[in-house]
Amino acid sequence: MAPIQSFPERLRSHRLAATFVLLGTLSAGVIAGSVLTGTVHGAMQQKTDTSDAAPLRIPPAANQPNQFTQIAKQVGPAVVNINTESLPKQSTAPKGRRGLSPRGGQGGDQGDMQDFFNRFFGGNGGPGGGDGDDDDDQGGPAGGERRALGSGFIVDPRGYIITNNHVVDKADRINVKLSTDSENDPGRPARVIGVDKETDLAVIKIDATGSLPTVKLGNSDGAQVGDWVLAIGSPFSLSQTVTAGIVSAKNRTEPGGGGSQFQKFIQTDAAINPGNSGGPLLDMTGAVIGVNTAIYTQSMGSVGVGFAVPSNTVIGVYNMLISPDHKVVRGSIGISFQPTISSAVSRVYGFAKGGVLVSTVTPGGPAAKAGLKPQDVITAIDGSAVKDGDDLVSNVAPRHPGSSARLTYLRDGKENTVTVTIADRNETAVAMNGAPDDDGTPGKTPAPNVSQDKFGMSVSTVPAEMLSRLKLSGGVAVSNIKPGSFADDLPLQKGDIITEVNRHATPNISEFESAIAKLKSGDDVVFVVHSPNARGAGGSSFVGGRLP
Structure with a gap:
């Protein structure tokens, strides 16, 4: 008689049969599910009488104005979009000269500042376009034409506009688009009235055919931490963008130090991004209490920490920049x-x-x-x-x-x-250290630009203290050089002190202008130049070329 097998033993001995039974059961379930699904799908596709369904209608526009809406409508027309172009430069590196040390080795301030602040120069592309660079962003190849974007606001119906210095700094062309200009309109040409690097503010002007809309300036001392504020500008080329937030703090200095002692910011969490720079920060009366200037970020985008120059500072700087001297005196x-x-x-x-x-x-x-x-x-x-x-x-x-x-x-x-x-x-x-003045040149009295057409440069008086420090009896300082000009090609640089032109001493501006007045196209021109930044003895250099 055969021994009786337990259930597990019987299952193992009949494994193949059990497998087929299991597969058959699963297959039956799948088929049944398919049939049921097909039945439901077919039922859904059957036509149903919908004569009792009422069609949806777009309701009348609900007019629910709030304070934000009113301020945006009131101030928006006076906020402008600023586009700048920088023409190709011959070289972005300092041009060496025999006998002189390389320039720009001072280091420190600007580099340290950029570790903490990313200035609002955005791209001219759409959302996501633009690289969020800190100054200009739409450049082609190295040395090619570069474009940048910023904001500003009109404070005088005759076309005077406040913005940031870094928006227009080094720009060869500035175009301003009003809120009423079409999308394809390149904008109106603007010229710089004056700048103040210490507060990063600038005043520019467009020619107005009629009275332009303006903002009203408020008293920034009245702003309190926790107050609602609005920011209007052109982030990422999206003009007339309005964002809201609060005053997060007052009297802020640049994180990490290194900023100007004249920069005390209003901090806000209103979203501001590349392209907002130079736009207004508004209180709930629609008055400008600040100029959006910088953000603290590690992602090149808004993280809720923005900084605006207080309006009380802006008003003082503006009044000096529109004065006859067009400069800030402190x-x-x-x-x-x-x-x-x-x-x-x-x-x-x-x-x-x-x-x-x-x-x-x-x-x-x-x-x-x-x-x-x-x-x-x-x-x-x-x-x-x-x-x-x-x-x-x-x-x-x-x-x-x-x-x-x-x-x-x-x-x-x-x-x-x-x-x-x-x-x-x-x-x-x-007098203390030969430091440049507000416009970056060692001279203190800009001369008329009589040499601009001939050489592409302007000169200014050299302070007596600097002449004494350099052991010079006289000279004129190069205060500005036009890119691609004769002076730029030589190369001369801002801050150079010219003591002779073609062996003719130039102890002052009058003698300098007298010497260059005799020169004409095709003449050889030789300058004797001293660099106040040269280390050690420095000495003179001879820079020359043929006048085009």
Whole structure:
């Protein structure tokens, strides 16, 4: 008699049969499901009577204006789109010259600033187009024509527009499009009235055939953290874009330091992106309380941290830029100080309750003439306490050169008071270290552009302090060079000091213009040039060419 098998043993011995049974069951299930699905699908396709269904209709437009809507309609027409073009340059690298050190080795400020700020130059492409570069972005090959985009707003019906300096800086052509201009309209040509690099502001102008719409300026001191604000501009070439946010903070300085001491920003989380630069930041009355200038980002896009120059600063700079001199003049007493010091220093020098420790005193400057010395501590101006360096600068800078002020200071723990005469900050900066003035040139008095047509350059007076430092008896400073011009081809550079033209001494602008007036096309021209940036002895260089 055969032994009785357990169930598992029987299953293993009949594995093949079990497999077929399982497959058959699954197949039957699939077939049944297909039949049922086909039945349902067929039922869905059957025609149904829909005579009882009411068609949908577009309702009348609901007019639900809010404050944002009203402000956008009110201010939008005065916000403009700014397109700039930079023509091809011969070289982006400094041009070396025998006997002179390479230029631009100063380093520091601009590079450090770009580690934290990405300026709003966006591409002219559509959304997602443009690379988000910090200054210009639509360039072809190296050295080719470059295009950039920014925003601005009209403050005078005759066509005066406020924007950022970095929007128009180095631009050879500037075109402004109004909100009423068509999409294909290239815009109206604009010219620069004046710029202020310290605050990154600029004033440009277009010719107006009629009265243009304008914004109203507000008082930025009234803005409070938490207030609603709107930003209007042209991010990524999308003109008339409106975004909303709040005032996140006030009196911000550039993250990481290195920025201008005259830049105190309003911080906002209103979305601003490349192309917004130069556009207005508006409060809930529709008044401009700031100019959108920079963002803090690691992605080249908005992360909710934007910065705007306060309108009170903007108004002061604008008024100076539209003056006959078209430049910003700030007061100075001719000292330097360390922006940040430890509490131990303030205790040792006896000004724990506030004051400014003088680091250096400009030779021949107001403070030096008044008898101030390094390590003195300035505690008050005209009886108003000075708590730190920012307080000192904000008090002195708005004062007119030639006016006077009473300084209270500590020396060896004893309080003293003297009267100082306020000087031009540009002049004291040049006297202290040969630093360039606001337009980047060592001269302080721009000359008429009589040499512009012939050489493609402008010259200015060289300060006596710089002549003394370089041991020169006279000369004129190159203040501006037109790209691709005769002066650019030689090459001359901004800041060069010309002491001779064709063996004719040029101790001043009058002698320089007299010397070049005799030159004509085809003549050989030789300049004797000194570089204030050359290291070591420096010496003179001979730069020449044939005048085209």
